Amino acid sequence: MINEIDIGKAHDFLDKKKLMDKKDLAEAYKLAKSANRDFFNVLVEGKKIEEEAAVKLKAEFLNIPYINLKDYPIEKTVLQEVPEKAALFYKIIPFEKKGNEVKFAVVDPMNIETIDARKFISARREIVAKTFLVSHGGFNVAAKQYKTLSDELAAALEGVDKKIEEKEKADESKQDEEVSKIVEEAPVSKIVDIIISHAVEGRASDIHIEPTQSELRVRYRLDGVLHDSLVLPKKISAAVVSRIKILSDLKIDETRKPQDGRFRFNLSEGGDSQKSVDLRISTLPTVNGEKVVMRILDTSSDISSLENLGIWGRDLKVVNDNINKPFGIILITGPTGSGKSTTLYALLKMLNEEGVNIITLEDPVEYYLEGVNQSQIHAEIGYSFASGLRSILRQDPDIIMVGEIRDKETAELATHAALTGHLVLSTLHTNNAIGVIPRLIDMGIEPFLIASSLNVAIGQRLVRRICKYCKEEIKPAKGIEEIIRKELKEVPADQISDIDLKAPLKLYKGKGCKECKKSGTTGRVGIYEVLSMTPELESTISAKITDIEISKEAKRQGMVAMKQDGIIKALRGVTTIEEVFRATED
DSSP: OOOHHHHHHHHHHHHHHTOSOHHHHHHHHHHHHHHTOOHHHHHHHTTSSOHHHHHHHHHHHHTOOBOOOTTOOOOHHHHTTSOHHHHHHHTEEEEEEETTEEEEEESOTTOHHHHHHHHHHHHHHTOEEEEEEOOHHHHHHHHGGGOOHHHHHHHHHHHHHHHHHHHHHSOGGGHHHHHHHHHHSHHHHHHHHHHHHHHHHTTOSEEEEEEOSSEEEEEEEETTEEEEEEEEEGGGHHHHHHHHHHHTTOOTTOOSSOEEEEEEEEEEOSTTOEEEEEEEEEEEEETTEEEEEEEEEOTTSOOOOHHHHTOOHHHHHHHHHHHTSSSEEEEEEOSTTSSHHHHHHHHHHHHOOTTOOEEEEESSOOSOOTTOEEEEOBGGGTBOHHHHHHHHTTSOOSEEEESOOOSHHHHHHHHHHHHTTOEEEEEEOOSSSTTHHHHHHHTTOOHHHHHHHEEEEEEEEEEEEEOTTSEEEEOOOHHHHHHHHHHHTTSOGGGGTTOOTTSOOOEEEEOOOTTTTTSSEEEEEEEEEEEEOOHHHHHHHHHOOOHHHHHHHHHHHTOOOHHHHHHHHHHTTSSOHHHHHHHTTO
16 A cells, blocks of 8 residues: 555645646545545545546556556466466456566555565566556456356366266156256356356346257347357256256246246455346246246446436426425336336435335335335235235335336325325336326226326336447438437427537447447436426316327427437437437337
8 A cells, every 4th residue: 555655745746747626636635644545546436537547647656667458468378377366366467478577467566465476476487577557447357368258168068068968868757856966066057157247247137048949049138139149058958947946946847837036146356356246037938948037136236316317407307306295106107128117216216315214015126225115026925016005005104116006906006195195106117108197097097186196207218328438420311310300399499408400410329349349339328208297287187188188288398208308319429319219119
């Protein structure tokens, strides 16, 4: 670690560079000195400077050469100079070798253990070591080169082949027993661990394990799109599925009907650091064997704010106004996989204060929120949304979150709860926000009750974000320009004050780079429409309800439709126009 004197020198060094505000420097200096911490790390954690820029300055300050390993291929023979476990533990990695000189990248060059390890390796290997400074991010990227997915699977498959052959030779009466034995062996466990690890590292949201007539196919869903990833021998299909069933506490011998389960997976991030993810498991019998889908729920990730999710401007103001009301219903609508649950959790995070009692009914519990009473639905024993809602009304709740309104009974109970002084959050399956009111009427809720209980309806879809590292400007085709101008013609001027529709329009796309794995996109963002319950809308519902009348009121409110919101985000360089058209079914 840098001592107290070095912290002062580091402050003076950066102050002379004049790269950041003096106040920010002073705050970071005070924090670093009081906790005796690395001054540069404090600046990065406080988001005063990007990590690579900070490490480059730190290298200059310490008079140590800097290296960026985020896009640096390392030969396997060079990596062999330091064993993988030692590299991860001491945060030291060899990246280049010429003769007997080896260049080492280290994260903390002043750490005594790291210095001793480097000296020991140099003496044992009879090499001359040259030290470079690398960022945590650069080190983690480089460390992944020790093993590739194909190398790991190949090694695991070598061990399982012989056991599969033994299974095939076993008597039919002993086959179930043999499958269980194979599943308990390390090779199959290793294969399942590798499949999950690489899905998590690759930011996948779902893992599909699908048997075909001749092979076992593994696909990952990344940013809403399925990608082929692995092809495994068909003969290990039963063993892999059985291993997942054991982890999920499902019945191994039940292959005729679907099963649902869940388990937690701990992923090592080097040294003693671990990342925990929950996996929601669903099995389905097919003609070629059982298919498994695993939904990855990253419990270590922070719940995003509404702004980060993509709720901006007028929509954000309307949502904030309505969640501050003491009672009523907030409904989020959209198809499966449109991010409704994520938006619900973002709202709960905002509402989660010491003075309120929040109770949720979920199927399943996807993220755990400290201070929130979260309850898991179990339909098989009669604990449904309706029965659970009836019970939690006796738990003195202030705020209730119901995972989904699926039937008339749940809708009636949610409406009753809203009318008796509770704030209710839930989801509903409709195409857009305007469709919420007709859907509730179709469920049997009286129009005057909807007018009295509904606060706001939020419709949403997900579109892929353009990669910020390879984003480039493009000129839209003439037909696209006409569509854009027509769609935005009726959007209130204050919602698009930064967009000049009279000037030539600009769109954007990602050309593909290492950061986005040549896809041109990284992550997803929501496109929204927010319909608020107003006195005018209440009158419309109470009189004669039609989609046309609701649309007129939405327009009067200044509501930006989902497609319009998507086009605005495309013009601002957040997503592509093709993604918007795809998500809005145009």
